[in-house]
Amino acid sequence: MHFYVDPNSGVPIFRQLMDQVKLQIASGTLRPGDELPSIRSLSIPLGVNPMTISKAYNLLVHDQVLERRPGRPLVVAELDESDLDTRRIERLQEILRPAVELVRQLDLDAEVAVVLLRDMLAGNETGFGSDRIEED
Amino acid sequence: MSVLELRNVYRGYGAQDVLADVSLKVERGEVIGLLGRNGAGKTTLIRLVMGMLGPERGQVTVFDADPRQDPLATKRRIGYVAEDQELPPFLKVRDVVAMYRQLYAGWDAEFATNLATRFELPPDRKVKDLSRGQARQVALLCAVSHRPELLVLDEPAGGLDPAARREFLETSIQLLNDTGTTILFSSHYMGDVERMASRLIMIHERQKWIDSDVDAIREGYCLAVLPADGSCDNDRLLSIPTCLCARRRGDALHAVFELDPAACTRELEERGIEPGSQCRTINLEEMFIELAGRES
Numbered sequence: 001m002h003f004y005v006d007p008n009s010g011v012p013i014f015r016q017l018m019d020q021v022k023l024q025i026a027s028g029t030l031r032p033g034d035e036l037p038s039i040r041s042l043s044i045p046l047g048v049n050p051m052t053i054s055k056a057y058n059l060l061v062h063d064q065v066l067e068r069r070p071g072r073p074l075v076v077a078e079l080d081e082s083d084l085d086t087r088r089i090e091r092l093q094e095i096l097r098p099a100v101e102l103v104r105q106l107d108l109d110a111e112v113a114v115v116l117l118r119d120m121l122a123g124n125e126t127g128f129g130s131d132r133i134e135e136d
Numbered sequence: 137m138s139v140l141e142l143r144n145v146y147r148g149y150g151a152q153d154v155l156a157d158v159s160l161k162v163e164r165g166e167v168i169g170l171l172g173r174n175g176a177g178k179t180t181l182i183r184l185v186m187g188m189l190g191p192e193r194g195q196v197t198v199f200d201a202d203p204r205q206d207p208l209a210t211k212r213r214i215g216y217v218a219e220d221q222e223l224p225p226f227l228k229v230r231d232v233v234a235m236y237r238q239l240y241a242g243w244d245a246e247f248a249t250n251l252a253t254r255f256e257l258p259p260d261r262k263v264k265d266l267s268r269g270q271a272r273q274v275a276l277l278c279a280v281s282h283r284p285e286l287l288v289l290d291e292p293a294g295g296l297d298p299a300a301r302r303e304f305l306e307t308s309i310q311l312l313n314d315t316g317t318t319i320l321f322s323s324h325y326m327g328d329v330e331r332m333a334s335r336l337i338m339i340h341e342r343q344k345w346i347d348s349d350v351d352a353i354r355e356g357y358c359l360a361v362l363p364a365d366g367s368c369d370n371d372r373l374l375s376i377p378t379c380l381c382a383r384r385r386g387d388a389l390h391a392v393f394e395l396d397p398a399a400c401t402r403e404l405e406e407r408g409i410e411p412g413s414q415c416r417t418i419n420l421e422e423m424f425i426e427l428a429g430r431e432s
Contacts, residue, residue: 005331007326007327007328007330007331007419008326008327008330008419008421009419010354010416010417010418010419011354011417012350012351012354012355013330013331013351014351015351039313040313043309043312043313044306044309044310044313046331047302047305047306047309047331048309048331048332049167049309049312049331049332049333049334050309050312050313051165051167051312051334052334055351101397101398105401105414105415
């Protein structure tokens with residue numbers, strides 16, 4: 001399990017950690033029952049206030065992503081396949097939300113954004129233009 | 137019980153006001169990052185807490201007592217590294233540590249030894265022959281080995297290379313882990329402040345300008361960038377209650393709002409200030425430059 005923090009990003013450190021745990025669960029790197037590192041063992045190598053890690057863990061427990069067991073390390077909560085799909089979709093939603101905000105700020109047509117995303121998923125980022133939409 | 141409190145404190149030097157009407161309260165376990173430009177009054181505030189200066193008006197209490205009433209009793213509970221910490225230049229490192237050990241009843245010799253090993257301090261070298269980074273590490277070791285309830289660090293990272301800064305940071309974090317020490321530190325390294333601080337206090341123009349949970353800054357403030365094409369000006373932006381500062385930067389207007397980006401976009405739209413404006417989250421460094429910098 002690997003965590004990192006970027007203090008210069010606009011995203012609070014506790015949220016960066018929450019996102020990384022969720023991403024590792026969605027991608028299968030972390031599986032139900034896997035133990036999370038202790039706050040103490042994580043705070044020194046990450047160079048982060050232990051309260052920040054505690055905050056991230058508590059919120060993940062609250063979201064039922066992690067499970068607390070008395071006197072034992074935190075573990076990844078059990079979840080069934082449909083939960084996993086939901087989480088994958090939730091992760092994607094979180095990532096896309098700022099992009100949607102940007103589309104609005106740039107006053108771009110929603111269709112342009114959708115076509116761009118489809119092209120990028122197909123591995124084709126070049127040759128994008130408004131004429132392409134008409135072709136589609 | 138609060139660890140330290142300033143109530144309507146005024147302090148200047150001669151006719152020069154440095155702090156005017158500053159109030160703040162720090163609870164146990166908080167880690168306060170103190171920000172401000174050079175000369176903003178950070179060191180003055182720290183010296184007031186340490187009882188090295190008294191307020192001209194107002195009240196300073198540390199552990200519910202005036203730090204100048206019983207300075208020895210107060211200082212036993214505090215660890216302090218000054219910005220320009222002087223150690224006896226002709227003493228060897230081991231003798232400096234032995235001297236501090238005599239001063240403090242609660243000295244944790246094992247912790248001191250661990251730190252000396254981690255910092256790779258040469259015990260037989262004289263203070264005058266140490267690098268600047270090593271001298272600060274000795275000062276830190278002496279400040280924390282009695283396991284203080286309050287640790288006060290004035291520019292702890294000043295003059296340190298990134299690796300030594302990181303050691304400093306990790307040592308402070310170890311103290312937080314072990315004993316829940318309350319920490320007050322001033323710094324110009326915003327990355328360190330984001331990593332360490334739970335709360336951020338910014339001193340500007342003699343006043344406390346920002347006093348906020350660190351996470352709230354990133355989620356509750358944003359920067360709006362507008363074209364400076366005459367359609368809007370600083371005064372109009374500043375008339376919005378949530379606008380903290382607005383100024384011209386090159387050919388754009390920059391304004392910091394106490395709103396998240398989406399709410400800020402709505403606020404600007406509602407006021408008819410929309411064309412071309414962008415609102416985005418802001419990190420501490422940008423926030424500092426926007427708030428404390430000048431027009432350009």
